[in-house]
Amino acid sequence: MFVEIRTYRLKNGGIPEYLKVVGETGIAIQKRHLGNLVGYFASEIGPINEIVHIWSFASLDDRQARRARLAADPDWQAFLPKIRDLIVTADNKIMTPAAFSSIGGTTQA
Numbered sequence: 001m002f003v004e005i006r007t008y009r010l011k012n013g014g015i016p017e018y019l020k021v022v023g024e025t026g027i028a029i030q031k032r033h034l035g036n037l038v039g040y041f042a043s044e045i046g047p048i049n050e051i052v053h054i055w056s057f058a059s060l061d062d063r064q065a066r067r068a069r070l071a072a073d074p075d076w077q078a079f080l081p082k083i084r085d086l087i088v089t090a091d092n093k094i095m096t097p098a099a100f101s102s103i104g105g106t107t108q109a
Contacts, residue, residue, distance in 0.1 A: 033070035
């Protein structure tokens, strides 16, 4: 299993608008293609104006295929302009969970 952690730094004050449009439309499109949403978060303490969403995938090939289907979806393409100008920077990490993680895994030290 692989976990994708996507972190977006938004424009000052952009979190409410971002969460509104994602909640109304975007998340349903993402779930339709990406599958297992582990969590979706907005920063409260620490770096401000950050959104973090975490998705799990069976393999890197699974992730690549799912993200390609999302990118090709006309609904997703129509949705992107609603959030594009709110995002200042984006960071992406692929991680493997430890065997004792709550979502399971096989990583060994």
